[in-house]
Amino acid sequence: MAFDMTMALVRPALKYALERNGHGAALGFTLDKLERGETHLTFPYREDLVGNPITGVVHGGTIVSLLDTACGCSAMTVQRKPSVTPTMDLRLDYMRPAQPYKPIYVEAKVYRQSSNVIFCRGVAWQDDKENPIAHCVANFMKVDSKSIQFRSIALKKLRHLMPWRQPSVNDSEQK
Amino acid sequence: MDKHNQDQLLLDWQERVGAARQEQDPQSLLDMIPYSAFIGAQAKVDDQRLLYWLDKRASNIGNPSLPAIHGGVIGGFLELAAAIEIIYSLNVTDMPKVVDFSLDYLRPGRYKTIYASCEVMRQGRKLVNVSATAWQDDEQTPIATARCHFLI
Numbered sequence: 001m002a003f004d005m006t007m008a009l010v011r012p013a014l015k016y017a018l019e020r021n022g023h024g025a026a027l028g029f030t031l032d033k034l035e036r037g038e039t040h041l042t043f044p045y046r047e048d049l050v051g052n053p054i055t056g057v058v059h060g061g062t063i064v065s066l067l068d069t070a071c072g073c074s075a076m077t078v079q080r081k082p083s084v085t086p087t088m089d090l091r092l093d094y095m096r097p098a099q100p101y102k103p104i105y106v107e108a109k110v111y112r113q114s115s116n117v118i119f120c121r122g123v124a125w126q127d128d129k130e131n132p133i134a135h136c137v138a139n140f141m142k143v144d145s146k147s148i149q150f151r152s153i154a155l156k157k158l159r160h161l162m163p164w165r166q167p168s169v170n171d172s173e174q175k
Numbered sequence: 176m177d178k179h180n181q182d183q184l185l186l187d188w189q190e191r192v193g194a195a196r197q198e199q200d201p202q203s204l205l206d207m208i209p210y211s212a213f214i215g216a217q218a219k220v221d222d223q224r225l226l227y228w229l230d231k232r233a234s235n236i237g238n239p240s241l242p243a244i245h246g247g248v249i250g251g252f253l254e255l256a257a258a259i260e261i262i263y264s265l266n267v268t269d270m271p272k273v274v275d276f277s278l279d280y281l282r283p284g285r286y287k288t289i290y291a292s293c294e295v296m297r298q299g300r301k302l303v304n305v306s307a308t309a310w311q312d313d314e315q316t317p318i319a320t321a322r323c324h325f326l327i
Contacts, residue, residue, distance in 0.1 A: 021236070021238055022237055022238075022242075022245060023234060023245035023247065026234035027233075048210075048213050050208070050209040051206075051209075053207050054181060054185050054188055061247065061248070061252065061255055064247045064249060064250035064276065065250070074318075086280065086282045086283065087246045088277060089277070090250065090278045092250075093274070094272075094274055
């Protein structure tokens with residue numbers, strides 16, 4: 001495979017953004033593999049994320065977060081110019097209860113990319129990849145984040161320069 | 176965790192569920208679940224239904240440039256709310272097991288308080304279907320909706 005310059009530049013930035021910021025830092029997972037359209041991550045067991053106080057199993061919400069992160073990351077990198085991809089929907093099937101005190105491995109892959117939507121699926125497993133604890137399908141929107149950013153910055157500037165000007169219907173549109 | 180310890184925990188849990196129903200205090204159920212403290216979920220009885228909310232906190236941010244709440248946090252919060260709804264309002268004392276969870280993101284979750292409420296759509300002998308809605312400013316403009324099945 002040819003050397004992918006974009007990924008070589010994006011990979012460390014994305015790894016830093018996901019592992020050291022906000023909810024990713026709070027969860028404390030590690031990104032093991034970051035290729036175009038494919039993400040692997042490992043999550044060690046943590047007691048403060050338990051969802052069932054009787055059995056000590058981590059909460060389903062943790063698995064949602066992990067799979068959402070992994071799928072989102074795959075969707076971001078699969079584009080020619082990696083950029084932010086808002087999640088449209090996410091469906092998660094819990095195949096078996098997770099076991100306490102064991103790390104969770106997550107793998108997510110993009111399986112189809114159309115002009116507007118990125119389709120992604122992911123699995124989470126503990127001992128055996130063939131016997132996953134959860135499977136998920138997530139779809140992402142493709143947005144031209146650059147134009148949105150430029151547009152909103154320009155509008156903000158404009159409002160600042162002309163405070164008497166009321167924002168028109170077009171200006172307040174989000175997309 | 177050994178068997179005896181687990182039986183004791185189960186008894187404690189069932190006692191707590193009964194007390195929470197009697198005192199109309201769903202927050203005490205959330206306090207038993209470590210994950211709810213991790214994301215900061217809270218609950219109260221509000222006008223015949225349960226209202227859940229999630230105050231903003233830095234560790235729930237997913238996209239620092241907007242900033243927006245992490246999609247996984249919204250999902251986890253709604254799943255937690257749905258489970259509490261079942262324990263509190265149905266005659267269930269065990270922890271319900273989640274079978275599947277389907278989440279639609281309608282708007283970005285801005286960096287402020289998220290509210291949620293749930294509705295039990297159907298209760299069968301084994302399965303319960305719950306729908307949950309999350310909103311921020313106005314209940315009429317939800318940021319996400321979820322449907323989930325639980326085994327009871």
